[in-house]
Every structure is written in C-alpha cells, then in structure tokens.
Amino acid sequence: MEFSPLAVMLLLISLIPVPHAQDRPQVVLSVSPQRWLTEGDSVTLSCEVTNSSKGWTFRWYTFVPFRLIGVIFWYRPVLLSDSSRESGDSYTISPAAFNHTGVYMCKAKRVERVYPTYDSNKELLWITGESPPVSLIINPNRTQHFSKDSLSLSCEDQSNSTGWRVIRYTHSERVLDCSEWGSVTGSTCKISFLSTSDTGVYWCESESGENSNPVN
Structure with missing residues (x-):
C-alpha cells in the first residue's frame, strides 16, 4: 500500500509530541x-x-x-x-x-x-512619598465602601502636568484606565455601582508618566 506525500507528512506531524501545559x-x-x-x-x-x-x-x-x-x-x-x-x-x-x-x-x-x-x-x-505631584481624592472619603455604592476618584493637580487619569490594578492582573471600568469627566472617574471586582489599587497617572500616591 502506497501513501501519498501529503499522507506521509500528516502522519509525521501526528507523531510529533505535543507539550502539555504542566510541562x-x-x-x-x-x-x-x-x-x-x-x-x-x-x-x-x-x-x-x-x-x-x-x-x-x-x-x-x-x-x-x-x-x-x-x-x-x-x-x-x-x-x-x-x-x-x-x-x-x-x-x-x-x-x-x-x-x-x-x-x-x-x-x-x-x-x-x-x-x-x-x-x-x-x-x-x-x-x-511626602510630596507627590498629584493627589488622588476619593469621595465619599471613608475607610470602607460597600457593593452598589457610588464612588468618585479625582486627580488634584499640584504641578504643571496635564492629562491626569485614574488607573487601577485588580486581581485580574490588568492595568486599566478609568474609561474601561468607569465614567470619565476631566480628571475625575466615577463608579456608579461598586462591586467586589472593583477591589484593587488606584492611582493617578499623567501623560508624562508622573504618578500620585497609590490608594489600596
């Protein structure tokens, strides 16, 4: 029985070991x-x-x-x-x-x-640090927030930098701009309905790469 070149190639490919995820x-x-x-x-x-x-x-x-x-x-x-x-x-x-x-x-x-x-x-x-170029202001300002609450985060500029935006990093291991998870007005980000997925670290970042003190 003869095999075509294509059949032989497919057979050889099938014999190549495929690494498992654990390997x-x-x-x-x-x-x-x-x-x-x-x-x-x-x-x-x-x-x-x-x-x-x-x-x-x-x-x-x-x-x-x-x-x-x-x-x-x-x-x-x-x-x-x-x-x-x-x-x-x-x-x-x-x-x-x-x-x-x-x-x-x-x-x-x-x-x-x-x-x-x-x-x-x-x-x-x-x-x-003691003198960040911008401050992240949270409103309402309290130590604990609950699901379905609303929350705003604002970047209060103390330098000449422009284009401040609110950034966060959560358990999803993704760095996201506010426009991905909230609503943006100027340098203010609003979350209308908080959920557990909003738990993370937040900070302000400018277009030139400056940062505020982060808030956990």
Whole structure:
C-alpha cells in the first residue's frame, strides 16, 4: 500500500509530541523586601524558573499606556530602557521614585534559543512619598465602601502636568484606565455601582508618566 506525500507528512506531524501545559516552565517573579515602598527605598525584582536547570536569561518589562480610540488607553508590557540586553535573574530599582509605581513582569528564555519565551506573573509596586505631584481624592472619603455604592476618584493637580487619569490594578492582573471600568469627566472617574471586582489599587497617572500616591 502506497501513501501519498501529503499522507506521509500528516502522519509525521501526528507523531510529533505535543507539550502539555504542566510541562511548560513556570516563571515566578518575586519582590524583596516588599511591594509597598517609600520614595527613596530600594527594591529588587527576582525571576526564577521553577523545576528547571540553569541556562536561562531574563528581560524586564513594565506596563505603559497606549492611546487606542479617543481617551481609551491600553496597557502593554514594554522592555525597561536599562534592560535592553540579556540580563541576570534580578533587577534592582534604587532609589525608588513616584514614577516607578506600576506593574512589572519578566520574560525568560533559554540562553541558546531565540524562542520560545515564557512570561512570569505580574507584580505591582506602590511608591509613596511626602510630596507627590498629584493627589488622588476619593469621595465619599471613608475607610470602607460597600457593593452598589457610588464612588468618585479625582486627580488634584499640584504641578504643571496635564492629562491626569485614574488607573487601577485588580486581581485580574490588568492595568486599566478609568474609561474601561468607569465614567470619565476631566480628571475625575466615577463608579456608579461598586462591586467586589472593583477591589484593587488606584492611582493617578499623567501623560508624562508622573504618578500620585497609590490608594489600596
């Protein structure tokens, strides 16, 4: 019995082992000493490939906004400017500044290969200080809010920066502009009906990359 070239090719493809999800290297990003920092502190991000031998290289990313349609912003990982070359398994920020507030991740790949790369989990760094360029004002201002309540968050400018917007990071591990989850009027964001999915960290961010103190 003869097989056509196409049949032989399909047979060979069917014999190629398909990696299972559990076989994929797991890249774990950790933060030391802590995620919530004061301006001037030092913090180190470390990346580890679990259950794997040595021979990995890492690159470090932070999430930055891109304008899509009108005022809607999409956040995507961008290589840190001082991480343009292959680097070791740690990345230190020192001294920490307001504009370091944000979400970070690393990508791992084998030294001898170009592809594939593997993404780590995401980690949010909060940087607070005494003189932020803008303040995030919450109204009503109370320590606890409940489901179905309404809430407004406003960026009160203390500098010459323009284009302040309210950003949040929740358990969904996504950085989102207010236009994705609330209603925007100028530098104020309103949530009409609070829910548990609104639990997260909020801060103000300007078009030039300045940040307020974050609020949890």
